Amino acid sequence: MIAINDTVFDQTYFRHAADRMAAEAQLDKRAGDRFAVCFSAAQDWLAFFFAARAAGASVLPLHPSTPYAAARRQAETAKCNWLFYNRLEGEPICEERASEAGQLLQMSSGTTGEPKCIARAWSEIDDEIxxxxxxxxxxxxxxxxxxxxxxxxxxLICGVLVALKRGQSPAVLDTGNPKFLLRKLRETERPYLISSPAILHTLARLLPSGEHIHATMTSGTLLPESWFRQIRAKSKYMFQQYGCSEAGCIAINPDVQAANEVGYVLPRFSLRDAGTAGDPKEITVERKDVAVETRDLGYRRDDGMLVFLSRLDDLINVSGLNVYPKEVEDVVMTFARIGDAVVFRKQDAFAGERVALLFSAEHAVDRTQLRQWCAERLAAHQMPTEILQVERIPRQANGKISRRDVAARYGAGEFGPVRTEAA
Structure with a gap:
């Protein structure tokens, strides 16, 4: 049984819906094909997913808000044979058939920022679960x-499929309306909220004094320190998971006490490298003699906890000195009522790279005062040389910030200064 918002869909519903979709999509004749799927209704997407997986097909899930042109482009990049865009009449995309068995396909970006398709076999997904x-x-x-x-x-995996494996009945809340989410939390016995940092932070701020969420799970990007403190204070239990598109979930922290403590490595992996606190390195894990390089800089503590420092691609090198963006963001977000911030690299003729900062706040912030605040708390090489207040920090659909994207848009002059009245 799976609840979607206020509607419950039982096993019979999904069995019949999956059978109908399998017939209409002719999955019995297209078992080895790749399907890009974009449905606005979560129950339709899940029914198609169950049908395609049972048929041994490969599936590329697309976010329900994806415009048609973008959906087709992603389907072409992933070399999908068919695109199902809000209807069960598939649109042919690519005639080439893949030789691999059924896989879960995911779009990701490499170190160059170019989109790429990550393929994981269904057996690999089963092992992860x-x-x-x-x-x-x-x-x-x-x-x-x-x-x-x-x-x-x-x-999909850590929410729906893990819950079903445990014999639980998950509830999918595919609306960003915080009032609705708070109502569902209050209606649910011992709720375990699996969501993005941005949503968890919003709910933590809105919860009245004395009211708590039973349990929260965060993933995807590290919480800013101020966000972490608010969410931790409002969560009876707080969990965090860490992973990457190529390998799925790598580590889980069952009792989060600091935002950068991303967890203990799952037994399906062995930790090949992670460095030490004094000598951090790229976190690399190994499974079945295959190394997975995460492109994340961190280290392993003596107790086995993985500690995350920065994405290697986000590291800023100022005259040979490393700057971890999160350290600067944490300082900035303790100033006045700054609610969100992103630090990124800016090319510099003298230092090679410099620190640039975008931030948003409820009111106009005096940048001279902000610079002084940072100067008292940051080393000289960590100081932002360019600071701009904007209406909103751009985030992706999954709540993550792409520093590469922000830097490109900043360089193109896309961000204008916010228009607010001085406090």
């Missing part, structure tokens, strides 16, 4: 609420 549920047992008696798209692997 088995390792996840056998190792991370804390939510076993909780009710999973998935506040995010099930077209993303976080909501």
């Amino acid at each position: 088995e390792s996840y549920t056998s190792t991370f047992v804390e939510p076993q008696d909780m009710t999973p609420l998935i506040a995010g798209p099930t077209s993303h692997s976080y909501g």
Whole structure:
């Protein structure tokens, strides 16, 4: 049984819906094909997913808000044979047939920022779910609420499929309306909220004094320190998971005490490299003699906890000195009522790279005062040399910030200064 917003869909519904979709999409004749799927209704997408997986087909889930042109472009990049865009009449895309068995396809970006398709076999997904549920047992008696798209692997695998493996009935909340989310939390016994940092932060701010969320799970990007403190204070239990598109979930923290403590490595992996606190390195794990390079800089503590420092691609090198963007963002967000911030690299003729900052706040912020605040708390090489207040920090559909994208848009002059009245 899966609830979607206020409607419950039982096993019979999904069995009949999946059978109907399998027949209309002719999955029996297209078992080895690749399907790009974009449905606005979560129950339609999930029914198609169950049908395609049972048929041994490969599936590329697309976010329900994806425009048709973008959906077709992603389908072409992933070399999908068919695009199903809000209807069961598939549109042919590519005639070339893949030789691999059925896979879950995901679009990601490499170090160059160019989109690429990550393919993971269904057997690999099964192994991930088995390792996840056998190792991370804390939510076993909780009710999973998935506040995010099930077209993303976080909501699909760690939300829906893990819950079903545990014999639970997950609830998918695919609206960003915070009042609705708060109502569902209050209606649910021992809710376990699986969502993005941005949504968790919003709910933590809106919860009245003395009211808590039973359990929260965050993933995808590290919480700014001020966000972390608010969410941690409002969560009876707080969990965090860490992974990448190529490998799925790599580590889980069953009791989060600091935002950068991303978890203990799941037994399906061995940790090949992670460095030490004094000598951090790229986090690299290994499974079945295959190395997965995460492009994340961090280290492993003596107790086994993985500590994340920065994306290697986001590291800023100022005259040979490393700047971790999150350290600067955490300082900035302790000033006045600044609610969000992003630090990124700016090319510099003398230092090679410099630190640039965009931030948003409820009121106009005096940049001279902000610079002084930073100067008292940051080393000289960490100081932002360019500061701009904007209406809103641009985030992707999954709540993440792409520093590469922000830097490109900033360089193109896309961000104008915010127009607010001085406090």
